[in-house]
Amino acid sequence: MSREDDPKAVGHKKPPLHTRFQKGRSGNPSGRRKGEQAKQDYREMVLSRLVPMTLGGKRVKVTAREALYQKLLAMSFDGNLNAMKLLLKDDSLNDNKTDAESSLSDAEEEALITRFLARQLKNAKGGGDD
Template sequence: MSREDDPPDVGYKKPPQHSRFQKGRSGNPSGRRKAAPEQVQLDCREIVLSQLVPMTIGGKRVKVTAREALYQKLLAMSLAGNLRAAALLLKNDGLNDNKPDTDRPLTEAEEEALIERFFARKRSAETGGGDE
């Protein structure tokens, strides 16, 4: 008799074949813990940076958000000559004047000029000419 014909071993850590794997049941029921969702971490940061803190601005004691206080401090450090603070302030500046104005819709004249340039390039490509 060969080993293939022998009935499978049953015993400690060797359950019977028919009950080893059950459909719809995980082999690791508790499983690995899921990571904290990113949204919770963002909410925590938002809560901390939205707290009101007292600050002196222009000789007056005012309450501002922690985010605004940090920007005020970065501005003060930048004006005092700290180049790293200035770089950080400009990097995080959401209202940077150097950014293109993407929110502004095109005027009719700008839109017409844009369409005309497109058609001119299209015509020159069809006739074999170079770009403008």
């Protein structure tokens, strides 16, 4: 009797053949590829590392992310159009920040809301735009 004639082994990590692969069922139901989280963690670790840099004539330690932005800014001022494009693209992506990440102070935010509401009220009464 050859090994091919033996019934397939069933046990730990060897489910029965008829249940191994079911039609229409993903083998990875969570959807995330293995190692994807590790890549994000590594990227964040590298970009948050402190590196020495000269800013305004002083030697300071900043995160690698901030150093890259400073370098892009300097390249933009030197006329590098690709650096300008990257900075502006990133700036437009950051326009969708949450309230906690907003750079406006509470007083500035309150004034902005007041002006907006006054303009809306004026438009509702039939007034023109400012």
